[in-house]
Amino acid sequence: MLQVDFANRFVGGGVTSAGLVQEEIRFLINPELIVSRLFTEVLDHNECLIITGTEQYSEYTGYAETYRWARSHEDGSKRDSWQRRSTEIVAIDALHFRRYLDQFVPEKIRRELNKAYCGFLRPGVPSENLSAVATGNWGCGAFGGDARLKALIQILAAAVAERDVVYFTFGDSELMKDIYSMHTFLTERRLTVGEVYKLLLRYYNEECRNCSTPGPDMKLYPFIYHAVESCAETTNQPGQRTGA
Template sequence: MERREDLETILAYLPLVIQDSSLSWPSSHLVEVLEALTKGPSHSRVDWGQTLSDSISDMRQSLSLTPHLSYSALQGYALFFDEKMSKEESSRWFNEVLPAMACLLLRFPSLLELHYLNSENLINGVETGLRVLCSNKAGIVFLSQELIGALLSCSFFCLFPVDDRSSNRLPNINFDKLFGSLISTGRNEHQENKIRCITHYFQRISSCIPPGFVSFERKILSIESGLQAFPDEGFWSTSTVNLCPVEVHTCGLIEDQSVEALEVDFANKYLGGGPLRKGCVQEEIRFMINPELIAGMLFLPAMEVSEAIEVVGAERFSHYTGYSSSFRFSGDYVDTKERDVFGRRKTRIVAIDALRHPGISQYKPECLLREANKALCGFLHVCKNQCMDHEDGVGVATGNWGCGAYGGDPEVKSLLQWIAVSQARRPFMSYYTFGFEALHNLNQVTELVISKGWRVGDVWRKLVEYSNQRLRSSKKRREPKAGLFDWLISTNAA
């Protein structure tokens, strides 16, 4: 295989090497281990959790990977497959699923070579091959669901090198800390159920590998995004763009919405947040029920202030209940979303990271601007890379972005998102309040704003006016008299 610029950027983060112009596994012993696994436990002797743990250590040693896996990680693998799985599940895992995963890994080098061969002709003039999508540079990667299955199998066996990942702002990609959390935490049923989502994904693809594709795009807010000027405070305050309709949902979940919409991932700046660690809130849950999202963590460094990440085509495999410590896997989910011309499920997930614990600073003009621009970056349609049918009809499904654990003001954040959705010329915003009491009158506020004939610039100026009042109250150490919604209603009721 010829030397390629895209491959060169990612090769150090893969467990493969180039030998005689071809991608291959660097260890003949590892190939022997994988070949034995494909033949089942009668041949490999890997038939319970402890032997699986030993096999993972053996494979890593054959690749000279450092550091060694922690005791808790190795024990976590043993614990899950020996004690957390039923005998029936365990039998299927070791007799059917593990051999299929080993087969995928044996084919990983050829799958990756085929990927690079096909990437040149996917979209005219657009680079789509697997590479590190560095910060401050827009780009897109298309991966087949089969190749993603191989990548996630590498994660399961902890075969990705980790040297230099953190220094290059890349998140953890191996599953060792996820399994290790079964040992190192106290009440960890939610961690066990996160793993159940992952093992269910492997069970599904072991019987039938999905035939489609998933794209991962780094979006940059710039003049090239189709804007006439970079959005500063003047841009927002003078915008005459009409506000889009708002649909408020007091119950339901973003991922269950049935219309075509960008589904907002309340993201960490490191894509995924803590799905492979102890995290289990909105973003991490989405990565568990749509595990193909995890593949993006391999090659997408942390987001900068004016960046977002959009993923199109990630298939959902699991039902769930609960949230955080109450999260539970609740069975198989059959994704029936249609596919587009590129074979991607018409599921569009956009990751935007909000300010963390901003406190009173969130009302400062620069913070309002930061959040509005971050949302706008996520919601803008970049025609060159998106390549999606009927994009004009695609709205935004969102909720309390940057609130909850991040400490944002849900009333301010909801209106900031509304003006960003509108400025991006999206046709609607579906807002899921998740039962937040502070948003009980969101419908009333949006109806009031529409009745006044306000546009994006009008709402921005109201946000700034209210925020200035909050800042003045803070300096005088006074409690604010009213939240944003009550203030808007009381000052504009006439």
């Protein structure tokens, strides 16, 4: 699978100083990744870093303040024709939001969509040869992102890049159910990426733009469910056209 590094725009983040979250932990257990800091410039909004062949040397427990080295790790992943480990990691940096509502601004959504698409796309490679994207709550936590929005953004980007998504919710069963239900809902109703994107714009205009509180009264997923169902009811009224 293509493994997503929830990166800092300065790749590696605080791995050589005080940082110890997702990216730093990955760089510690696959220490060859640290070398990338020597020759990788700060990532631009339309750039990602793809690293192939690093080996995992350590196992660990905990996260951030509770992180502990556990034991040595024997990497059993296969090797390619160049004898590299068949491990592909993509570093994509999310925006840092200090205000919750800022992430729903159309320009910010486009930026995150383009960043994820840049990381997932492999021009010239047939879709049947592309592995799934292994990801999770990219840009959440300290970066202030909304997990449900970020999940939807990554699903949209992966759809355009013609890749499946394996989403890890880190034990959050409620988030798992929400994402699964939303994906099922959108798939069953055959909504396109463009249609979902327009729903995100509607959500900003109708719920976020003039919001005077830290967060809107209606959350994103309920808004999408309501908007799609309302449109379906209107379209299926007697005398209304139901198709081309």
